[in-house]
Amino acid sequence: MSTNVHPVLQQFHDMLTKMKSYEEALGLMQWDLRTGAPRKGAEQRAHAIGALSADLFSLSVSPEMGNCLDELEQPGVFESLSQADRKMVKDARKEYNRSRLIPPKLHQEYVVLTSHAETLWEDAKKNGDYESFKPYLRDIVAKTQQFIDYWGVQDTRYDTLLDAYEPDMTVAKLDSIFGQLRDQLVPLVQSVQASGKQPAADFLFQEFPIEGQKAISHYLLKEIGYDFDAGRLDESVHPFAIGLNPGDVRITTHYKTHDMADAIFSSLHEGGHALYEQNINVKYAGTPLASGTSMGIHESQSRFWENLIGRSRAFWSRYYGQVQQTFPSQLGQVTSEMVYRAVNRVEPSLIRIEADEVTYNLHIIIRYEMEKMLFNEGLSVDDLPDVWNDKYESYLGVRPKHAGEGVLQDVHWSGGGFGYFPSYSLGNMYAAQFMHALRQGMPDVEDRIARGELLAIKEWLTERIYQHGKLLTPAEIVMQVTGEALNPQYLVDYLSAKMKDVYSL
Amino acid sequence: MSTNVHPVLQQFHDMLTKMKSYEEALGLMQWDLRTGAPRKGAEQRAHAIGALSADLFSLSVSPEMGNCLDELEQPGVFESLSQADRKMVKDARKEYNRSRLIPPKLHQEYVVLTSHAETLWEDAKKNGDYESFKPYLRDIVAKTQQFIDYWGVQDTRYDTLLDAYEPDMTVAKLDSIFGQLRDQLVPLVQSVQASGKQPAADFLFQEFPIEGQKAISHYLLKEIGYDFDAGRLDESVHPFAIGLNPGDVRITTHYKTHDMADAIFSSLHEGGHALYEQNINVKYAGTPLASGTSMGIHESQSRFWENLIGRSRAFWSRYYGQVQQTFPSQLGQVTSEMVYRAVNRVEPSLIRIEADEVTYNLHIIIRYEMEKMLFNEGLSVDDLPDVWNDKYESYLGVRPKHAGEGVLQDVHWSGGGFGYFPSYSLGNMYAAQFMHALRQGMPDVEDRIARGELLAIKEWLTERIYQHGKLLTPAEIVMQVTGEALNPQYLVDYLSAKMKDVYSL
Numbered sequence A, B: 001m002s003t004n005v006h007p008v009l010q011q012f013h014d015m016l017t018k019m020k021s022y023e024e025a026l027g028l029m030q031w032d033l034r035t036g037a038p039r040k041g042a043e044q045r046a047h048a049i050g051a052l053s054a055d056l057f058s059l060s061v062s063p064e065m066g067n068c069l070d071e072l073e074q075p076g077v078f079e080s081l082s083q084a085d086r087k088m089v090k091d092a093r094k095e096y097n098r099s100r101l102i103p104p105k106l107h108q109e110y111v112v113l114t115s116h117a118e119t120l121w122e123d124a125k126k127n128g129d130y131e132s133f134k135p136y137l138r139d140i141v142a143k144t145q146q147f148i149d150y151w152g153v154q155d156t157r158y159d160t161l162l163d164a165y166e167p168d169m170t171v172a173k174l175d176s177i178f179g180q181l182r183d184q185l186v187p188l189v190q191s192v193q194a195s196g197k198q199p200a201a202d203f204l205f206q207e208f209p210i211e212g213q214k215a216i217s218h219y220l221l222k223e224i225g226y227d228f229d230a231g232r233l234d235e236s237v238h239p240f241a242i243g244l245n246p247g248d249v250r251i252t253t254h255y256k257t258h259d260m261a262d263a264i265f266s267s268l269h270e271g272g273h274a275l276y277e278q279n280i281n282v283k284y285a286g287t288p289l290a291s292g293t294s295m296g297i298h299e300s301q302s303r304f305w306e307n308l309i310g311r312s313r314a315f316w317s318r319y320y321g322q323v324q325q326t327f328p329s330q331l332g333q334v335t336s337e338m339v340y341r342a343v344n345r346v347e348p349s350l351i352r353i354e355a356d357e358v359t360y361n362l363h364i365i366i367r368y369e370m371e372k373m374l375f376n377e378g379l380s381v382d383d384l385p386d387v388w389n390d391k392y393e394s395y396l397g398v399r400p401k402h403a404g405e406g407v408l409q410d411v412h413w414s415g416g417g418f419g420y421f422p423s424y425s426l427g428n429m430y431a432a433q434f435m436h437a438l439r440q441g442m443p444d445v446e447d448r449i450a451r452g453e454l455l456a457i458k459e460w461l462t463e464r465i466y467q468h469g470k471l472l473t474p475a476e477i478v479m480q481v482t483g484e485a486l487n488p489q490y491l492v493d494y495l496s497a498k499m500k501d502v503y504s505l
Helices: A007-035 A039-060 A063-072 A083-099 A104-127 A130-151 A157-165 A171-194 A210-224 A262-278 A295-309 A313-326 A336-342 A360-376 A381-396 A422-441 A445-450 A454-464 A474-482 A489-503 B007-035 B039-060 B063-072 B083-100 B104-127 B130-151 B157-165 B171-194 B210-224 B262-278 B295-309 B313-326 B336-342 B360-376 B381-396 B422-441 B445-450 B454-464 B474-482 B489-503
Strands: A233-235 A241-245 A248-253 B233-235 B241-245 B248-253
Touching (some): A039 A083, A039 B241, A039 B248, A130 A157, A130 A381, A157 A360, A157 A422, A171 A360, A171 A422, A210 A454, A248 B039, A295 A454, A313 A445, A422 A454, A422 A489, A454 A474, B007 B039, B007 B248, B063 B083, B157 B171, B157 B422, B210 B233, B262 B454, B313 B445, B360 B422, B454 B474
Antiparallel strands (some): A241 A248
16 A cells, blocks of 8 residues: 555564564573573472463464454455565464464463473483483373374374474475485495494593683684674583574583583584574564574584584684694694594494484484374383383494483473474485585685685575575575475485595495 | 352462563563673563563553452452452552553653663763763653653652652651761761771782682572572672572672672672572462562661671671681781771772761762752753762762762662662661661570571571561561661661771770
8 A cells, every 4th residue: 555564564563573572581581491590499480481471372372363364364465565574474374373273271281391391301311210200201292192183183193293393394205305314324334334443532532621611612603603792602401502582592502521522513503503593684683584494494504513514624624723722631642633533433322412423313213203103103101211222222233221311311302392303304414405505606615614714604604594584484495595405315425425534435 | 258269369369470470581581681691682682571561561550450459459358368468459459550550651661761771871880971871861760750740749759759669658757767867877977087097908909819709609698598599699790689489589799809898798788688588488489479578678688688797796707717718818817807897997988889887878868869859859860970979079078080980880770760779778777676676586696696607597587577578568577576666776876886896986
């Protein structure tokens, strides 16, 4: 009608802005619980989180939201909207349809439950005590099953969960993609093991005082372009990144006294998530577009910086000097080439977040299969540890001694995050495909990394991925950046080449 | 009717619980802004705070709240309520009447404004730059004047502000009480200065590495009974305490490399506030009764632990050894008696939070007079620094060189806290009166402090004051604990006796 904003569109924007404010408050309360909130306040905090979540939920399914969506979806109206508004309408409609099927009371119970469970999980993991955690997990699974019933099932029950994290991803597609991965990675691992070679790595596990490790994490985060004026680095049991707004994107890591590299890779991983959120176009601040477009694309960025960059020969040739200077007595005799080989060892192990790039995908496939069993095949929570242990023995040749290094190792299920794990391997595949495209557009990328020009890479990613936030779908991003759809072959090729190099296969 | 809760009462409880959840979220967002939130996120954070505050405000003035109050205030109903419910109804009615007169839009603007202003104030103070802060202060004063217009005026405009912090306190009463204080403290300060004596204090201002100071603050907070499982200690420009819930009561302090005692007294001060909030009866958790009953009573507890305990000879005889052990090279030749005298020096100075116990009240009287001038006598914000400086010169014989050590020194006005300052001197008076009562009931209190039995004192205060939270009014507390109404003579007597001791008057 005019250059003025449609009044319904204004109302829609106001509601989204308000919801974003609630999300910021909730995000901060969660961050705080995991980085240093006093234990005795956790119970009351869970109630506060429950109350605000319920109100946020009510906003997303309010009659006002329904009316706005109905009006904005009218033929003639929808087409006249900007690309950003059309995407926000689409996403809000999906959320509205998904949420209004869940009774508010059930939703609030679920939020309180998972908030409690995350706190309890920390103790249970520390004590390897699955029994203390089991009743909570059982309740979380049961409530998630109720959610699936309310949402309805198209193909399999687990499909309904997958869609929340990676739009348009299905069990059928994943079975195929993971099948291709498994069929090529299993022989790759076998040939590595058959080589009988293993790079030395003992030197990584000397004593490295925490203060020095902190300085290195801070230094490397600055090098990749993490903006400390728009974020902060803390410590938590399970490292994470959280974007409260584009000017406040926080990350955590953890330091191990006897591990030189663990905190470095955690910091690069969470730093990759953070680069994505910090570099979203500021015009989307305060809107739902100010966030990553999917978990898989988000994970592609953490994996890109952790592995594609952080585990490259060029990276260590540039940055190892700083590490060596920090720990001269421990590393005086160690070369950057030795470190490059050590951090690229492939060896089946128990802990996902410590796994190498090749076997990592098998950790994910185990979780994917177990989640399918839980939701599609009636696996009981009672049997979870045994099934878990058997699969680890069968796929990786290792068996956990207690739940702390087995089924309790990850935080995700305590927060109800079923369907999330596949995102990690999707992230690996996207990352390798993006790297292939980067190499096409920037043929001297290795030299640039070796010269410490990481900001050029950050800019390349910002222009093509970060700035768009949630404007484009995962499939659109992949097509636009690489010229083709998701193709697992890039990951296989990348890993094969690296194994050839490290193990002289 | 029955043992079941009246349905209206249940609705009332549910609304209060929800409001408490919003307060917890808002409290955490404020705490975070002042302890380490990244600068670039502050703008968006202010919007989030504004949105949640607006919703909290709407709840407190909702038609549902009005209906609940109308029903619960019915004759026959009100009398049947428990003491706790009656107090909650009374307080909610006062808040409702006060708040519904303010247009929601004005309220939200005010919250956003003060959130911005608090961030800007930090820089302005650091740079001694009043001009950059003045427009914000002008706006805060103007909006506060609007609030007064909406609330209405009984005696003077400033009375309307006082009532928010200390129920039933008036300009008439304060003029009288502060008059009595001034009439006796001015000659006391004069006789101290006329004595020509001044205890040595140079040894307090050597270099004391921060790590050692942190250890001492932690140690002393544990000694007074601060529960670190129900709180945490951080650093901020202006120390503060905030109770998110009784299991999460946080404090901040600040450490100065060249000041041995400053952080100790800041920590004891904020620790006193925190002891009050941590020891409220758990049955009030999640209700508005889980908070201190007034700013004056709250300040009485910070002052009690900072001054009545923390500046006593018995305290230093017990705890100085720990400080000396931490800093042996600096304090090898310094005795506890020397420290006792040094921390009780009386000397007019510029900074309120560094002032001694006697002149402190003159700092407050200056602020009280200036706030009266701003709101009752039309003083312009333009003239504030000059009036401030003149008063300091006239009352204390010192003149600030820049606004950072003058009119910008306190955070309060940046948050709109006009009417708050008198609470500090009320706190001093209440604290002295409580100490008099404690001494009656526990005649060996000095010996107990000297033996480090501070927990017995905390228990005495918990039983009489802390556990009740907001159940009793300030006047009821003072009457119940001491057997008489507020009487400024106890503070004068206490200070006179101490000056007699320290300066051999």
